[in-house]
Amino acid sequence: MAHPSTSEVFIQGITHGGKTFRPSDWAERLAGVMSSFRPGGVRPGSHLSYSPxxxxxxINGVKCVVVNRALQGHEPMAWDFVMNFARDNDLQVVEACLLPDVAAPAQR
Structure with a gap:
């Protein structure tokens, strides 16, 4: 399902049949469940933000969860959980690398 040469996988909120996955807040829920898995482990207050x-x-109007491969090395069971979530719900998974947002140039 995921190739080890990419740095991230995108779990897209679209099934292989082309339907939008519901509920509409699925991405936030999944990322919230994974919030405690982070570099350095759980710290006070870390549950209040998403794991990096x-x-x-x-992305392009499609809800996604971007999962970094570092999760697989540090918490293999957490990695399996998100990959199984995608498989069990027939969601499309794309291997890619998330680029940082670039600020738009100032207009004169």
């Missing part, structure tokens, strides 16, 4: 290894995003 599992981030909900909207």
């Amino acid at each position: 290894w599992c981030i909900p995003k909207v």
